[in-house]
Amino acid sequence: MTETKNGVNRRSFLKTGTTVGAAALATPALVSKALASSGELTLLDWSDYWPDDLLAGFEAETGIKVNYIGIGSNEEIINKMKASNGSGADIIGPTNNRNLQWGPLDLLQPWDMSRVPIDKANPAMAKIGPDGWDFGKGSTWIPHIWGTEGMAWRTDLWAPASADGVPSYGEIWADENAGKTMIRAHSGMLCAGLYMETIGELDKGAVWAAYESEDNFRATWSKITDWCIARKGNLKLIWNDADSQKNGLLNGGVVVGQTWDGPPLALKTAGEPVTYQAPKEGAMAWVDGLALPKGAVNIDEAYALVEYAYRPEVAGKAIDKHGYNSPILGADKFAGDAYKKNFAEAYPGEALANLNPWPAEPPWYADVRTEFVNKFKSA
Numbered sequence: 001m002t003e004t005k006n007g008v009n010r011r012s013f014l015k016t017g018t019t020v021g022a023a024a025l026a027t028p029a030l031v032s033k034a035l036a037s038s039g040e041l042t043l044l045d046w047s048d049y050w051p052d053d054l055l056a057g058f059e060a061e062t063g064i065k066v067n068y069i070g071i072g073s074n075e076e077i078i079n080k081m082k083a084s085n086g087s088g089a090d091i092i093g094p095t096n097n098r099n100l101q102w103g104p105l106d107l108l109q110p111w112d113m114s115r116v117p118i119d120k121a122n123p124a125m126a127k128i129g130p131d132g133w134d135f136g137k138g139s140t141w142i143p144h145i146w147g148t149e150g151m152a153w154r155t156d157l158w159a160p161a162s163a164d165g166v167p168s169y170g171e172i173w174a175d176e177n178a179g180k181t182m183i184r185a186h187s188g189m190l191c192a193g194l195y196m197e198t199i200g201e202l203d204k205g206a207v208w209a210a211y212e213s214e215d216n217f218r219a220t221w222s223k224i225t226d227w228c229i230a231r232k233g234n235l236k237l238i239w240n241d242a243d244s245q246k247n248g249l250l251n252g253g254v255v256v257g258q259t260w261d262g263p264p265l266a267l268k269t270a271g272e273p274v275t276y277q278a279p280k281e282g283a284m285a286w287v288d289g290l291a292l293p294k295g296a297v298n299i300d301e302a303y304a305l306v307e308y309a310y311r312p313e314v315a316g317k318a319i320d321k322h323g324y325n326s327p328i329l330g331a332d333k334f335a336g337d338a339y340k341k342n343f344a345e346a347y348p349g350e351a352l353a354n355l356n357p358w359p360a361e362p363p364w365y366a367d368v369r370t371e372f373v374n375k376f377k378s379a
Contacts, residue, residue, distance in 0.1 A: 040065040041298040041305065044080065045093035046288060047072060048242040048262060049145055051321035058308045064301045072241030074098050075366070081107045087295025090302045093144060096287040097358040099132040102140075104363060109294045110138030115303045117310045118142060125287050125327040132360065133291075141289040142306070147324040148355065149187055150283035150346070152264035153256035154249060156273040166348075167279045170195040172258055173231040182237035182248045182257035185373045187284060191258060193224040194281040194356070201227060211359045214368055221372045229379040238377065249274050261346060266323035269338045276342075278351040285355040287327065 043050065047070030055066050069089070071077055077092050078101065086107035094102060102108060111129075118126050125143040133141035151167040153159075158177075160167040169191040172181045183189075193207040202223060210220040237248045237257070245263040248254035250272065261283075264276040292302060308314055315326040316334025325343070326332070332339065 039063075039298055039301050040067060041090040041301040042067040042069065042088065043091050043305070044069045044071060044077060044089035045091070045290075046070065046145075046242075048266075048322050049093065049288070049324070051318050053321070054309075054314060054318050057314070058305060061308070062301075062304055064304060066305065070241075078102070078105075081105070081293055085295060086293040087297075089293055090296040090298045091305065092291050092293055093288050094141065094291055095358070096128050096132070096141070096143075096289060097360045099141070100360050100362050101366065102133070102291075103135045106135075107294055108133075108135070108140040109292045109296065110134075110140050111142060111292060112303075113139065116142055116306055120310045120312070120328050122327040122329060128287060129289070133289075141291050143287050143327040144290045144309070145322070145324045146285070146287040146327055147261045148278065148283035148285045148346075149184075149191075149258065149260050150276060150278045151256065152245070152249060152259040152274060152276045154254075154273055155275050158255040162280070167256070167277060168195060168198075169258065169279050169281050170199070171256060173228070173234055175234060177256060178234040179236050180253060180255040181235055182239055182245070182252075182254045182259075183235060184240065184258065185238050185377055186369055188238075188258050189221075189224050189228050189373065189376060191279075191281065191284065192228050193220065196224065196227060198281060208359060211362065211365070214364050217365070217368055221369070225372045225376050228376050232376065232379060260324075262323035264323070265342045265346065266321070268342055269320060269323065269336075276346050278347050278354070282354045282356040283347075283351065285357045 041064060043066050045068070050066070050068055055068060059065055074095050077094055078098070080088065081092065082105065121143050125146065128143060129139035129141040133139055151169070151172070153167070158180075159165070161171060162168070171177060172183060172188070173192060190207060193202055196202040197204050197206060202220065206220045210217040236254050237244070237252055239245050239248060239259075242260065242263045245257070245259045246267060248257060249264060249267065259276065261276050264274045267274040268276070290306060292299070296302060310328055312328050312330040313334045315328040315331035319326055319331060319335040319339050323342075
């Protein structure tokens, strides 16, 4: 089994274990100041992670108003925090594999883990914070939502070509689907590389070896970029956020594409002719977390929101709205039957064992990757 850079392997990434850890559960006394404040906090996080009824329930219980600023990429979070020297938001939502970028920036403050109900979280995901986000001052990251990036399609307009019904990333670029497909640029290119490995256009393991050095990256991504540019005309849409994925499938003429799991599964739950499944090359897996910027000012309110969001019943009901998965133990029991059905259909057979956790990205990675992405997008 492949290990991620932070030591969480594919199977343990998803394994729900017994409750572990020394952190005490948050109690009403620990958040009483926030509950009595009738204050507010600013939340800078992914655009579809906090359903309206969740935030309304939190405000009704605590009197705290959440100013929710939705984003569509890790770069938006990093750039906003760099520009403001870590101010302007009280909680932000970086992805687990971005730790090597955040460490040198010194823009985060550690969580007081005695105020975080971390025992309610999947142990493998809770471990990501102290293992990869300590930076010598205590854990600066706690898990919030996990999900994957794989393939979604219109069930009334398209079906995988394989006899077993398992899709392939290669079908997004295929001539027979020209003008009806979509990707996000950087992840679509990476997964095109995974497909290229299966057809001998890249050496096995080349995509993951690219993370080891800038030289490796440039050698591999030069080939990936040329291959994608040659087939770029087959794409209908390059998306950047959840709404553009949904709009592409419902109104944009897209019949199949590479997407996050949440948007298409939310559409599926709502009764639309859309489904999502891990492809044969393996879906990309990630855990998005919550972090305190060093300039956060509404600290008690932030801990109150974490305590609320970590309740299994709250996390479970949110699953039905955003379509992703929760690291909170028992949250799935509070989700509807549609979630359980969707999950089983999205990850059939060995799909969960074959997930590809996003590796940690070294500090040079994002800028160099952007060079190749821009070359592809401008071609």
